[in-house]
Amino acid sequence: MIDEYLVKKFAxxxxxxxxxxxxxxxxxxxxxxxxxxxxxxxxxxxxxxPEPNIVSVKLDLIGFIVLIIxxxxxxxxxxSKQYNLIYNATYEESEVRRITLxxxxxxxxxxxxxxxxxxxxxxxxxxxxxxxEHAFSHAVPELAGxxxxxxxxxxxxxxxxxxxxxxxxxxIPVSFFIVIVSRSIQEKNSEKTIKKRRNGADGIQExxxxxKELKAxxxxxxxxxxxxxxxxxxxxxxxxxxxxxxxxxVSGQMVLKLGIVSVMIVGSNxxxxxxxxxxxxxxxxxxxxFIYLPIQGALEFLAEIFMSGVKIKRMKKIENQxxxxxxxxxxxxxxxxxxxxxxxxxxxDKEVLKNISFNAKQGxxxxxxGPSGGGKSTISKLAARFWDADKGKITxxxxxVKSIDPEALLKNYAIVFQDVVLFNxxxxxxxxxxxxxxxxxxxxxxxxxxxxxxxxKNLPNGYDTLIGExxxxxxxxxxxxxxxxxALLKNAPIILLDExxxxxxxxxxxxxQKALSILIKNKTVIVIAHxxxxxxxxxxxxxxxxxxxxxxxxxxxxxxxxxLYKKMLDIQSKTGKWTL
Numbered sequence: 001m002i003d004e005y006l007v008k009k010f011a012x013x014x015x016x017x018x019x020x021x022x023x024x025x026x027x028x029x030x031x032x033x034x035x036x037x038x039x040x041x042x043x044x045x046x047x048x049x050p051e052p053n054i055v056s057v058k059l060d061l062i063g064f065i066v067l068i069i070x071x072x073x074x075x076x077x078x079x080s081k082q083y084n085l086i087y088n089a090t091y092e093e094s095e096v097r098r099i100t101l102x103x104x105x106x107x108x109x110x111x112x113x114x115x116x117x118x119x120x121x122x123x124x125x126x127x128x129x130x131x132x133e134h135a136f137s138h139a140v141p142e143l144a145g146x147x148x149x150x151x152x153x154x155x156x157x158x159x160x161x162x163x164x165x166x167x168x169x170x171x172i173p174v175s176f177f178i179v180i181v182s183r184s185i186q187e188k189n190s191e192k193t194i195k196k197r198r199n200g201a202d203g204i205q206e207x208x209x210x211x212k213e214l215k216a217x218x219x220x221x222x223x224x225x226x227x228x229x230x231x232x233x234x235x236x237x238x239x240x241x242x243x244x245x246x247x248x249x250v251s252g253q254m255v256l257k258l259g260i261v262s263v264m265i266v267g268s269n270x271x272x273x274x275x276x277x278x279x280x281x282x283x284x285x286x287x288x289x290f291i292y293l294p295i296q297g298a299l300e301f302l303a304e305i306f307m308s309g310v311k312i313k314r315m316k317k318i319e320n321q322x323x324x325x326x327x328x329x330x331x332x333x334x335x336x337x338x339x340x341x342x343x344x345x346x347x348x349d350k351e352v353l354k355n356i357s358f359n360a361k362q363g364x365x366x367x368x369x370g371p372s373g374g375g376k377s378t379i380s381k382l383a384a385r386f387w388d389a390d391k392g393k394i395t396x397x398x399x400x401v402k403s404i405d406p407e408a409l410l411k412n413y414a415i416v417f418q419d420v421v422l423f424n425x426x427x428x429x430x431x432x433x434x435x436x437x438x439x440x441x442x443x444x445x446x447x448x449x450x451x452x453x454x455x456x457k458n459l460p461n462g463y464d465t466l467i468g469e470x471x472x473x474x475x476x477x478x479x480x481x482x483x484x485x486x487a488l489l490k491n492a493p494i495i496l497l498d499e500x501x502x503x504x505x506x507x508x509x510x511x512x513q514k515a516l517s518i519l520i521k522n523k524t525v526i527v528i529a530h531x532x533x534x535x536x537x538x539x540x541x542x543x544x545x546x547x548x549x550x551x552x553x554x555x556x557x558x559x560x561x562x563x564l565y566k567k568m569l570d571i572q573s574k575t576g577k578w579t580l
Contacts, residue, residue: 027145332397
């Protein structure tokens with residue numbers, strides 16, 4: 001029951017919840033053990049200050065030393081157990097939390113990433129998880145342990161002496177109430193701080209990525225002025241957040257100070273009237289110091305837990321996202337891709353595709369062309385189930401793609417995107433992504449077909465050269481060729497080419513076309529292109545405009561129709577003759 005509550009409340013794994021529960025137990029026992037020195041001191045004083053309600057035990061110096069050593073051993077053992085269960089377990093749980101979030105993100109549909117800020121996701125996985133480490137290694141167990149031990153000690157004290165106990169304890173609920181009342185303010189400030197941090201991180205990342213453009217257009221000073229404003233906003237938000245939290249916590253801690261005053265006043269009156277002895281009075285004064293000290297820390301931890309709740313909510317938003325499901329095992333009849341009355345939109349108020357129907361046959365090249373924003377790339381991504389269609393049906397070999405697990409489905413696809421993504425690794429390993437476990441010989445073979453060897457031979461370490469973040473050391477055409485080599489290596493039955501040769505010059509485009517002719521043989525191929533010569537040998541051309549199919553047929557048939565395809569063909573023919 002407790003484990004389930006901790007899992008739900010703090011987004012923990014079952015093991016993490018169990019470790020936290022044990023950590024709270026040992027923290028509580030440790031808090032009790034820290035009261036043992038007080039008991040020893042009272043025991044020592046009882047030999048010299050008689051008190052009717054306290055049994056006096058006669059011990060010599062050696063006996064007290066033995067008891068002190070026993071108490072220190074108990075405290076050490078409990079502290080060691082607490083450390084292992086809380087601190088070590090917290091970092092293990094942090095690892096699990098990050099892996100769980102990353103695994104969840106890996107399975108989420110592309111539509112999630114279209115709506116989500118990527119730097120925000122990075123902040124959640126890295127920044128939020130790091131900050132929660134302190135909350136679970138300090139705040140949660142210490143607060144819970146303090147409350148549990150305080151309740152038990154308070155019950156014992158109330159049984160022992162009600163007036164003094166009330167004088168000692170009344171300030172504690174008042175202090176907690178002050179911090180709890182400010183919870184909504186703390187959470188709102190925390191959310192604002194997170195947003196401003198994200199804006200600042202976005203600005204810094206953008207400035208690094210666009211440094212060439214900023215310098216080229218002398219826009220550095222203007223851009224940095226805006227960036228400095230974002231950073232000042234972060235600073236201002238952090239100060240307001242800390243100030244609001246500090247005021248509530250310090251106010252609560254100041255109220256605690258009144259407890260010592262009330263114990264002194266009530267205790268003095270009881271002492272003068274003879275209702276208590278001097279030893280009891282001293283005992284409660286010492287107890288005040290020992291009880292209030294952890295409570296002061298608990299108030300800080302309570303405020304930290306409130307702020308950590310905002311971060312936990314952000315994680316839960318990711319964890320609660322629906323994952324596209326489907327069968328891992330399926331029996332398709334060939335690799336024809338069929339769109340049947342498919343409609344789709346990224347936003348509710350704007351439909352990107354409207355009632356699209358066509359068939360991309362295995363062994364043929366189906367080309368998608370048309371003005372920008374017509375829905376060409378969207379069709380290719382729907383075919384690979386990066387998104388699910390809002391209406392209609394998309395089938396692969398007669399099987400609805402919505403019934404197939406996305407990862408199992410993508411094993412059939414080799415995709416060359418217009419925007420190539422490379423990793424800060426060697427040329428060889430960037431190509432090997434196409435087929436994990438491929439031999440070096442297989443990598444070199446497809447690299448040669450994709451004309452990668454033409455630029456690799458000029459790199460300092462050949463195929464073992466590190467190419468920088470996203471291939472920053474390579475040109476656009478070189479990066480595109482690595483992407484094509486990946487697709488060649490995967491050798492999947494379905495090929496999606498989204499402007500695969502857009503970054504290449506005419507000479508290299510012709511060479512790559514020869515490599516692609518090997519890749520697409522006997523496969524289902526969907527090509528997106530703006531250059532008419534790229535799709536001149538396509539078996540079927542689908543012409544899209546404003547999310548609708550306006551023409552469909554072979555290049556020859558569409559030329560005779562004298563429609564949009566013919567118009568685009570004529571325009572590119574004329575622009576090819578332009579000179580400066």
